[in-house]
Amino acid sequence: MGIEKHIWMSSLLLLWLGSACEPSSSQTQHQPEKATVQTMADSCDNPDAAIECCFLNMPQKLTSTMTIAGRAEPGERLVISGRIFKNDGKTPLSNALIYAYQTDNTGHYTKKGIETGVQKWHGHLHGWCKTDQNGSYEIQSIRPARYPDNSMPAHIHAAIKPENTAPFYISDFVFKDDDLVTDKYLASLFTDLGGTGIVTVQKNANNTWIGKRDIVLK
Numbered sequence: 756m757g758i759e760k761h762i763w764m765s766s767l768l769l770l771w772l773g774s775a776c777e778p779s780s781s782q783t784q785h786q787p788e789k790a791t792v793q794t795m796a797d798s799c800d801n802p803d804a805a806i807e808c809c810f811l812n813m814p815q816k817l818t819s820t821m822t823i824a825g826r827a828e829p830g831e832r833l834v835i836s837g838r839i840f841k842n843d844g845k846t847p848l849s850n851a852l853i854y855a856y857q858t859d860n861t862g863h864y865t866k867k868g869i870e871t872g873v874q875k876w877h878g879h880l881h882g883w884c885k886t887d888q889n890g891s892y893e894i895q896s897i898r899p900a901r902y903p904d905n906s907m908p909a910h911i912h913a914a915i916k917p918e919n920t921a922p923f924y925i926s927d928f929v930f931k932d933d934d935l936v937t938d939k940y941l942a943s944l945f946t947d948l949g950g951t952g953i954v955t956v957q958k959n960a961n962n963t964w965i966g967k968r969d970i971v972l973k
Contacts, residue, residue: 800871823882835893847888848890849918856881858902894911913949930966
């Protein structure tokens with residue numbers, strides 16, 4: 756009986772050790788959740804990422820002024836301001852988020868190495884702002900350069916996210932003094948939302964290019 760009791764107790768100990776080494780149900784469920792979150796985050800690291808990705812890395816507090824390029828950024832200073840209106844052309848669109856990105860003064864979407872998500876593709880020259888109660892916004896940057904192959908006029912890409920509404924792209928900001936802004940270019944626009952996007956710019960006394968673009972979301 757002593758040997759049988761010893762065998763029985765040894766078996767019981769092995770069973771207990773085996774169950775202790777198995778992960779709990781909460782542990783087995785946690786790993787797939789972590790993998791799913793990682794996959795969702797990685798989906799924005801793509802040049803064709805969903806437009807919602809443009810608004811993921813915003814600062815928590817935004818004003819109506821967007822700074823894309825600081826004073827240290829090489830290039831000619833540029834300030835574009837304007838107002839955004841609803842489709843009646845009269846009612847200001849307040850509290851609308853605006854995202855914009857552009858090339859540097861060499862025509863490249865250069866990076867600093869700290870970008871995340873879709874900004875890994877848009878480069879370091881990007882920014883956000885929120886329209887005020889009058890629908891007003893301002894973009895402070897440098898004049899972007901054309902792509903090196905001269906395939907497009909110099910431009911600034913932009914997307915808008917009205918309050919409680921899905922985001923959408925508007926026509927690029929382009930410059931009237933750019934001779935690549937032609938009828939052929941205008942006919943090729945992927946969207947006419949926001950108009951042609953053509954901005955007339957002039958230099959002020961501080962050698963800064965100043966332009967205005969009002970946007971009606973028809």
